[in-house]
Amino acid sequence: MPGFHQQLLENLSTAIVVLDDHLCISFMNPAAEAMMEASDNRLHGQPLSDLFVENPSATDALLQATRDANPYTKWEATLYLHTGAQLEVDYVVTPVQAPPSSLIVEFQPRDRLKRISREEEMLSKQETTRTLVRGLAHEIKNPLGGIRGAAQLLSRELPSPDQKDFTNIIIEEADRLSNLVDKMLGPVRPPDIQDLNIHEVLERVCQLLDAETQGSVTIERDYDPSIPDIGADREQLMQVLLNIARNAMQAMLAADNNGETTNRLVLRTRTQRQVTIGSQRHRLVARLDLIDNGPGVPEQIKDQIFYPMISGRADGTGLGLSIAHSIITRHHGLLECQSEPGNTSFTIYLPISC
Structure with a gap:
């Protein structure tokens, strides 16, 4: 030719x-x-x-x-x-x-x-959700501040230490609710974008996961060493990866497989060309896959897992994936999930400047 x-x-x-x-x-x-x-x-x-x-x-x-x-x-x-x-x-x-x-x-x-249409719909819904959460947070935090301040004033007037225990409970619970609202809002500061090696971040995440699981989950690495540095906020990207990986580990450890299956988490990196994210087409992106062989995302919440307060666990807050999605969106990237029993994959796309 x-x-x-x-x-x-x-x-x-x-x-x-x-x-x-x-x-x-x-x-x-x-x-x-x-x-x-x-x-x-x-x-x-x-x-x-x-x-x-x-x-x-x-x-x-x-x-x-x-x-x-x-x-x-x-x-x-x-x-x-x-x-x-x-x-x-x-x-x-x-x-x-x-x-x-x-x-x-x-x-x-x-x-x-189909993906572009689905992504645009999700982003629109999430922006509506964030607007609602921000308004709700304002309405909640104002009276919480008043309750906390009143409890502190009341504590100073009470003569008995036993009675002060009750005002301390009010103060602690007000602080807990305030922290919960802050988590729902996600990261407040914008990303501190710096060039970084994605594999260094993944290795740090692996060290933390190994320490937490103590060998109960096998972590497999499948890296493409040719991936160039990407622009990202190191701490926020680590938060995303840890949120996703911890969800996977908790799901695998909670599943009763009678020891028949080894709990396995695969971290895979690749480059991918000509990827459309939102309305922008990127010549080259870094693709990160976190794949586990756990029970999968419950069918009834598959389409809603990136919304706040949606969780498949009884003790879950439903904030981890919502925060992860918000962070990746701020990085002009994309976070997707494909799940079935025995094979759940969370995929992150991050643009690479050519």
């Missing part, structure tokens, strides 16, 4: 795969490599079936397009990738007759549009 035209294809955000007349891979641009989780260097010259499998009729349609030079579009196709993942896409097939004859296949993932 001529250098200039290849450079154009490599800079497209659309996933492009070029096939020869035998349906072998001639070229994949970076967007296609990211979508298919495969490398052009490794698959160059290999049959399309090494990249993904669809169905026999789809292969017949591609061969016919090569023979007849007829372009076509296929909607809602399901591709089974070589990694075992499943991908829903629309794709356009365009024959090119100039020698050597080939097919240009343009892929558009359907899940991207």
Whole structure:
């Protein structure tokens, strides 16, 4: 492929795969490599079936397009990738007759549009929730301050130490409620963005988790050492990772599996290209996956776990994931969750400045 035209294809955000007349891979641009989780260097010259499998009729349609030079579009196709993942896409097939004859296949993932729509809806709902919480916090903290002040004044007037115990209870409970309201509001200060190595942060988190679990949970690391430094607030990012990991550990330890399954938490890092977060498309992002083999998120709260006061545990506050989501949003990132029994994955996307 001529250098200039290849450079154009490599800079497209659309996933492009070029096939020869035998349906072998001639070229994949970076967007296609990211979508298919495969490398052009490794698959160059290999049959399309090494990249993904669809169905026999789809292969017949591609061969016919090569023979007849007829372009076509296929909607809602399901591709089974070589990694075992499943991908829903629309794709356009365009024959090119100039020698050597080939097919240009343009892929558009359907899940991207669904995710953007779902993310926009979640952000809108969470902003409404935060506005409500801020108003509620103001209405709660004002009378709490009055109650606490009155209890302090009353304590000074009481002659008996036994009676002062009751005013101390009022003061302590007022402080506890005030702290709870502050936690619902999330971090007050904006992120202190500095360049940092994400793996150094993860290793610190692993040290804390090992100390807390004392070997009852196996922590597996699956790092991509090529990830460059990212801009983030170290303390706030650690808070996010610890909130998610502790939730996972508590869920695994609370589940009664009769010792049949080893509790396992996997920390995985990767880079991912051409990721849309909100309304902005990022050329390169760091992807962090925290995967556990616990019982999973209860079905009835799956769509609400990032809202305040929603928890799957009887003793949970329901604030950890809400705060984590708020912090990642302030970093212009994205936090998602996919869960089923035995496989729960929290995924964090953080932009990388190129």
